[in-house]
Amino acid sequence: MKIRKNCRICNSKLEKIISFKKISLVGNFFKRKGDNKKFPISLNFCKKCKHVQIAEIIDPRTLFSNYLWQTSVSKTNISIFNELINTYKKRFSKKTKVLEIACNDGSFLKFLQKKFGCFLIGIDPAKNIYKKRQGVYFINNFFNYLIGKKIYKKFGKFNLIFARNVLAHVTDPNEIFKGARELLSDDGVFIIEVPHLLPILKNLQYDNIFHEHQGFHSLKSIADLCKENGLSVSNVKIINSQGGSIRCEIKKEKNKINSKIKKFLVYERKNKLFNSRFLISFKNKILSHNKILFNFLINLKRKNKKISIYGASGKGQALMQFCGIDQSLIDKVYDKSSLKNGKFTPGTNIKINLPNKINKKNVDYLLLLSWNIKSEVLKQEKYFLKKGGKFIIPFPEPKIIK
Numbered sequence: 570m571k572i573r574k575n576c577r578i579c580n581s582k583l584e585k586i587i588s589f590k591k592i593s594l595v596g597n598f599f600k601r602k603g604d605n606k607k608f609p610i611s612l613n614f615c616k617k618c619k620h621v622q623i624a625e626i627i628d629p630r631t632l633f634s635n636y637l638w639q640t641s642v643s644k645t646n647i648s649i650f651n652e653l654i655n656t657y658k659k660r661f662s663k664k665t666k667v668l669e670i671a672c673n674d675g676s677f678l679k680f681l682q683k684k685f686g687c688f689l690i691g692i693d694p695a696k697n698i699y700k701k702r703q704g705v706y707f708i709n710n711f712f713n714y715l716i717g718k719k720i721y722k723k724f725g726k727f728n729l730i731f732a733r734n735v736l737a738h739v740t741d742p743n744e745i746f747k748g749a750r751e752l753l754s755d756d757g758v759f760i761i762e763v764p765h766l767l768p769i770l771k772n773l774q775y776d777n778i779f780h781e782h783q784g785f786h787s788l789k790s791i792a793d794l795c796k797e798n799g800l801s802v803s804n805v806k807i808i809n810s811q812g813g814s815i816r817c818e819i820k821k822e823k824n825k826i827n828s829k830i831k832k833f834l835v836y837e838r839k840n841k842l843f844n845s846r847f848l849i850s851f852k853n854k855i856l857s858h859n860k861i862l863f864n865f866l867i868n869l870k871r872k873n874k875k876i877s878i879y880g881a882s883g884k885g886q887a888l889m890q891f892c893g894i895d896q897s898l899i900d901k902v903y904d905k906s907s908l909k910n911g912k913f914t915p916g917t918n919i920k921i922n923l924p925n926k927i928n929k930k931n932v933d934y935l936l937l938l939s940w941n942i943k944s945e946v947l948k949q950e951k952y953f954l955k956k957g958g959k960f961i962i963p964f965p966e967p968k969i970i971k
Contacts, residue, residue: 593916717748768813885938
């Protein structure tokens with residue numbers, strides 16, 4: 570592990586705001602009760618560009634080369650695909666050249682191939698989850714400027730480049746922007762989706778803080794990255810993804826900021842996103858929520874209630890460790906991913922089961938740690954609810970859904 574002393578965007582010195590307890594890597598699921606090595610993690614603030622980030626850097630090959638999170642597992646993700654395709658449908662044709670950075674299992678590219686027959690390339694470091702798709706060229710690697718140059722040399726420029734839920738995961742985001750600029754056609758669009766810092770802070774979504782997430786982005790941080798790399802944000806939209814995200818359209822226009830972008834930047838400033846005091850208050854709220862959620866579960870346990878968890882996501886594994894939610898409180902963990910089935914949760918060593926084993930006889934309450942796909946899960950588990958089972962939503966305060 571390395572410690573970052575300078576900002577991942579502008580290279581200025583960082584100010585530490587919050588030091589958390591050490592946690593295990595949230596993507597390390599073991600076949601047996603595993604190696605629970607824990608690493609420090611902290612939230613830091615760049616005084617110059619105001620970017621919020623962690624300082625602890627784990628080798629990305631450790632984090633992402635064998636990855637167990639699959640885009641296609643969630644129906645919510647599929648609905649986002651459809652919305653995204655409808656938004657840009659006029660830009661798609663058989664002649665359109667599309668690159669997806671961090672394509673995961675290739676499910677979004679499969680949608681594009683089936684509907685439009687575009688020229689498609691996907692790049693991702695996790696070879697274990699990518700499924701071969703007819704008509705899709707796959708590159709098993711991390712994306713950066715040098716890889717971008719190699720892709721350009723072999724395939725030329727691209728009309729559309731997508732980077733969805735990847736920017737927060739990279740150590741040096743400038744490499745993504747440099748590489749994208751190298752590959753983008755003059756009239757092309759670089760489309761980024763990233764969890765927005767505002768709902769993370771306002772809605773107390775501190776389960777987003779783990780080692781895979783290197784930075785927490787605002788429109789300002791995206792605009793700063795564009796400015797640094799000869800690009801400009803031409804449009805921004807709030808989307809219902811990952812608990813609240815922004816989608817940014819980026820073009821090859823230097824230092825051009827339109828009125829819509831200016832208004833959104835003012836909106837962020839008014840909400841104190843760039844104030845270190847706001848982050849300090851965030852720390853105090855986290856400590857309070859830790860106690861509230863832990864005591865909420867303790868009280869149910871004292872009443873002899875059987876509690877399990879739904880969702881073995883990275884967010885969930887972080888929250889469990891921050892709050893001290895372990896086998897003394899939780900009987901089982903359920904998750905739809907077949908790749909996680911039978912494995913044990915990192916740091917807490919609870920066995921993961923498929924949801925088809927959920928039964929009101931052995932579960933009174935399900936703590937929903939995949940809260941960002943709440944509607945999907947509640948619909949999926951309607952029989953459990955019908956039989957008297959209950960869900961617990963952890964944020965912003967524990968809430969029971971019957």
